[in-house]
Amino acid sequence: MAEPASAASQDPQRPARLSVQGLRSGISGPFDLELAAGTCLAVTGVSGSGKSLFLRLLADLDPGEGRVLLDGVDRASVAAPLWRRRVPYVAAESGWWLERAADHFPAGRRDAARALAQRLGVGPEPFDGEVRRLSTGEKQRLALVRALVLDSPVLLLDEPTGPLDPDSARKVEAVLLERMRGGTTIVLASHDPEQGGRLGAAAAMMRDRRLERPR
Amino acid sequence: MNPIALDPRDLAIAGALVAFDAGLSVALRLGLHRRLLWAAARMVVQLVAVGFVLRAIFALKHPLATLAVIVAMAAVAAREIAARPERKFRGGAGLALSAGAVALATVVTVAFALATAIRPQPWYDPRYAISLAGIILGSVLNAGSLTLDSLLGGVGRERAAIEARLALGESFREAVAPLLREAIRRGLLPVVNQMSAAGVITLPGVMTGQILAGLDPLEAVKYQILLMFLLAGAGGLTALAIAFGALRRLTDGRQRLRLDRLEQG
Numbered sequence: 458m459a460e461p462a463s464a465a466s467q468d469p470q471r472p473a474r475l476s477v478q479g480l481r482s483g484i485s486g487p488f489d490l491e492l493a494a495g496t497c498l499a500v501t502g503v504s505g506s507g508k509s510l511f512l513r514l515l516a517d518l519d520p521g522e523g524r525v526l527l528d529g530v531d532r533a534s535v536a537a538p539l540w541r542r543r544v545p546y547v548a549a550e551s552g553w554w555l556e557r558a559a560d561h562f563p564a565g566r567r568d569a570a571r572a573l574a575q576r577l578g579v580g581p582e583p584f585d586g587e588v589r590r591l592s593t594g595e596k597q598r599l600a601l602v603r604a605l606v607l608d609s610p611v612l613l614l615d616e617p618t619g620p621l622d623p624d625s626a627r628k629v630e631a632v633l634l635e636r637m638r639g640g641t642t643i644v645l646a647s648h649d650p651e652q653g654g655r656l657g658a659a660a661a662m663m664r665d666r667r668l669e670r671p672r
Numbered sequence: 673m674n675p676i677a678l679d680p681r682d683l684a685i686a687g688a689l690v691a692f693d694a695g696l697s698v699a700l701r702l703g704l705h706r707r708l709l710w711a712a713a714r715m716v717v718q719l720v721a722v723g724f725v726l727r728a729i730f731a732l733k734h735p736l737a738t739l740a741v742i743v744a745m746a747a748v749a750a751r752e753i754a755a756r757p758e759r760k761f762r763g764g765a766g767l768a769l770s771a772g773a774v775a776l777a778t779v780v781t782v783a784f785a786l787a788t789a790i791r792p793q794p795w796y797d798p799r800y801a802i803s804l805a806g807i808i809l810g811s812v813l814n815a816g817s818l819t820l821d822s823l824l825g826g827v828g829r830e831r832a833a834i835e836a837r838l839a840l841g842e843s844f845r846e847a848v849a850p851l852l853r854e855a856i857r858r859g860l861l862p863v864v865n866q867m868s869a870a871g872v873i874t875l876p877g878v879m880t881g882q883i884l885a886g887l888d889p890l891e892a893v894k895y896q897i898l899l900m901f902l903l904a905g906a907g908g909l910t911a912l913a914i915a916f917g918a919l920r921r922l923t924d925g926r927q928r929l930r931l932d933r934l935e936q937g
Contacts, residue, residue, distance in 0.1 A: 541839055546839040
């Protein structure tokens with residue numbers, strides 16, 4: 458299991474960035490895992506195996522039992538919106554609630570968002586245009602940017618490059634690698650078994666809504 | 673002045689118009705004549721029965737009898753509100769919600785009217801209390817079912833948007849604010865339309881009835897204006913209670929969107 462070197466993951470005294478203990482819902486789990494800062498876990502598995510359910514459970518979007526800790530802090534002691542701002546989830550199907558794409562970014566972070574979108578291959582024209590004119594791939598990248606500008610310690614990404622061409626997917630992966638070097642921990646659901654390798658991620662397989670990790 | 677009393681022969685003659693509709697259905701093969709005649713017969717039986725019940729209740733002048741009739745009418749309205757939306761709550765939550773909203777809106781508005789503008793002696797005089805409750809319940813039913821339908825349809829349609837906002841750390845209240853506004857708006861529109869059309873496009877039923885019954889038109893108009901205001905209040909209260917109540921049921925202590933509490937749509 459390849460773990461990228463990072464200062465935070467070397468320190469044994471420090472609590473894990475993300476610690477999952479006996480997390481389960483009525484239909485999935487139990488899940489147990491520990492992820493250090495700056496690492497990535499890539500979850501593969503067939504459609505319907507429960508990858509999205511797992512990410513939603515981590516984000517506290519679906520009710521479940523068990524404990525999830527961020528840097529040693531139990532999420533039960535944190536208000537749900539604050540938890541999700543620190544552990545944001547980007548769904549495979551992006552949601553939009555305003556007409557203009559740019560309005561979905563907080564005013565203070567719009568410039569940073571525009572620059573990130575540009576790096577991911579979404580230019581200013583779609584960024585400042587209407588959502589209904591965006592392609593699926595543009596929507597997916599802008600939805601990722603919405604989570605990236607939160608500068609959160611953890612990112613939960615559901616098929617972030619699913620609808621993208623290989624070139625755009627590499628750009629997304631480059632940004633994700635950069636974030637990991639900065640200490641961000643990523644949990645990724647992906648159909649592409651190669652993607653985890655490119656990100657230096659630990660691999661896990663979702664089967665029947667349970668996680669199997671190769672030893 | 674006394675109203676012109678109708679005798680059964682007058683009604684039978686007017687009934688010929690229904691027969692005309694039925695003939696039309698047969699001639700044009702609309703396949704509607706059976707249902708039309710059945711509906712007409714049902715209407716006659718239902719109204720005559722209500723007439724007898726009301727006559728008995730009016731004669732009783734007992735507060736409990738009055739209350740029982742109002743509660744029965746409110747229960748039917750609550751059931752209708754819960755049953756009408758395309759997407760419904762699982763279990764009894766929808767009925768509990770609509771019953772609460774109907775009770776709140778009706779009690780507040782009827783009590784308001786009986787305590788201020790219309791002060792019958794005694795206050796529970798069924799002639800006033802039951803008539804008022806009946807009219808108000810019609811408006812409550814309309815506002816309630818439109819609000820609930822708009823809200824429950826909206827959360828299903830906007831699920832991706834709402835969850836995207838939640839997943840980025842927005843509160844449930846922020847994430848559903850546009851839906852809440854839209855649902856209450858939908859609930860209030862009929863009252864707004866009713867008020868702007870009153871007297872120009874439509875002659876409201878109560879006013880027409882009172883004029884037919886021999887009341888001076890201006891007196892009838894004053895009653896109608898009062899009623900419109902009451903209906904506006906009842907509609908607003910219902911829309912508000914239904915919308916907030918339904919949203920409460922659609923979330924939990926961790927501000928999730930709980931679509932699992934709706935029937936599969």
